[in-house]
Amino acid sequence: MIIKTKQDEILPYLEDTSNFKDGSAEKVFIPQDEKEVFDVIDYAVKNKLPLTISAAGTGTVAGRIPKEGIVISTEKLNKIIDIDTKNKTAVLQSGVVVYNFLNEIKKFSLFYPPFPTEKGAFIGGNVATNASGEYSFRFGPTRKYVKRIKMILTTGEILEVKRGEVFEKDGILDYGKFKINLPSYRTPEVKCSAGYYIKDSxxxxxxxxxxxxxxxxxxxxxxxxxxxxxxxxxxx
Ligand SMILES: Cc1cc2nc3c(=O)[nH]c(=O)nc-3n(C[C@H](O)[C@H](O)[C@H](O)COP(=O)(O)OP(=O)(O)OC[C@H]3O[C@@H](n4cnc5c(N)ncnc54)[C@H](O)[C@@H]3O)c2cc1C
Incomplete structure (x- = not known):
């Protein structure tokens, strides 16, 4: 694990492309594997510190800029784990740079359409923002291409969800040990990035x-x- 504590090392993590100027953080943690991600979350929870997740910092809305607390950067979680040419799927760690991924799958004559115009973004950043780009007019946004997500929660538990397994019923998403009560609004049919995506079923x-x-x-x-x-x- 790399831990940055000097302000000049932390500064690059206090900006993205939004021009938001008021970022502040005590430390930046750069885990190299999932165990270290757990350790950072555990440290934040035990010390009651706000935790901001940082990817490539190409976002335009200051989502990765901390106001206080600590930052976890996914930059070392950058392995392409598998490219399944037969089933046309790929498994990636969240810090894989989109540009590198596109080049890698090109070797197998494969393509990933929903990347944003800024190819220096990370795949995890794309999923967290539901990015869309020049090919999305024809092929749709990131959402359409995500088959499975592995997420570590602030409880330290792993949420691993595959598309097609759990659906909304009576305002609830029932994941077994997690029962999520959804808010009453519904995301409109037109392109909309406001709030969580909430739809019937x-x-x-x-x-x-x-x-x-x-x-x-x-x-x-x-x-x-x-x-x-x-x-x-x-x-x-
Ligand atoms: C020149 C330029 C062109 C762009 N073009 C487009 C475009 O065509 N379409 C488009 O949609 N966007 C575009 N963007 C915006 C930006 O590139 C996208 O939003 C991109 O998906 C952000 O990815 P990132 O890795 O930089 O994420 P960051 O900016 O680092 O983070 C974005 C958000 O995602 C969260 N996040 C990041 N990683 C994770 C993770 N592993 N787990 C949970 N949360 C996470 C962060 O906390 C933050 O809230 C553009 C930006 C620039 C500068």
């Missing part, structure tokens, strides 16, 4: 997508891929 995985680091630390995601698109060129 929704899949529990969609509550985590776009939750902006408020529910837990995403450590791993499994995503759907498509075949590489044909080369395009534009003549003016």
């Amino acid at each position: 929704m899949d529990i995985i969609d509550l985590l997508i776009g939750s902006e680091g408020t529910l837990g630390v995403i450590t791993e995601v499994e995503v759907f891929l498509i075949d590489e698109l044909p080369e395009r060129f534009i003549m003016l």
Whole structure:
């Protein structure tokens, strides 16, 4: 685990592309594996410290900028765990840089359409913001491509959810040991990033997508891929 305590080392974690200026943190923790993610969460809980999750910092709404407490950065959770060319899926740690991922799957003639224009973002940041980009007009946003999420909660428990297993019924998402009472509003059909995604009969995985680091630390995601698109060129 890398721990940064000097203010000049912490400064880069107090900004993203929002121009928000009032960030502040005591320490930045950079875990190298899930056990160390647990340790950071445990430290924050025991010391009653606010914990802000940081990915690449390309966000535009200051979601990764702490006001106080400590930061956990996913930058060392950067392994592409598996690329399943037969089933067209990939398993990634949340700190994988989108640019690197796109290059890696290109070797297998595969493509991941919903990446944002800023390819320096991390896949975990994309899932936490439900990013969409230039290909989303045709292929849809990140939400559509997330098959499984592994998230570590502030209780230290692991929430591992696969798409298609738990759905909303009577205002509740029943994950067995967690029963989540959903708020009464419903996310509109038009593109909307405000609040948690809440729909009738929704899949529990969609509550985590776009939750902006408020529910837990995403450590791993499994995503759907498509075949590489044909080369395009534009003549003016
Ligand atoms: C030039 C430019 C172009 C852009 N184009 C687009 C675009 O086309 N479409 C688009 O949607 N966005 C775009 N963005 C915004 C940004 O790139 C996306 O929001 C991106 O998904 C953020 O990823 P990140 O890794 O930088 O996350 P960060 O900015 O580091 O974090 C974003 C949020 O996600 C949370 N988070 C990050 N990782 C995790 C994790 N592992 N677990 C839980 N929560 C986590 C953070 O706490 C924070 O709330 C653009 C930004 C720039 C600068």
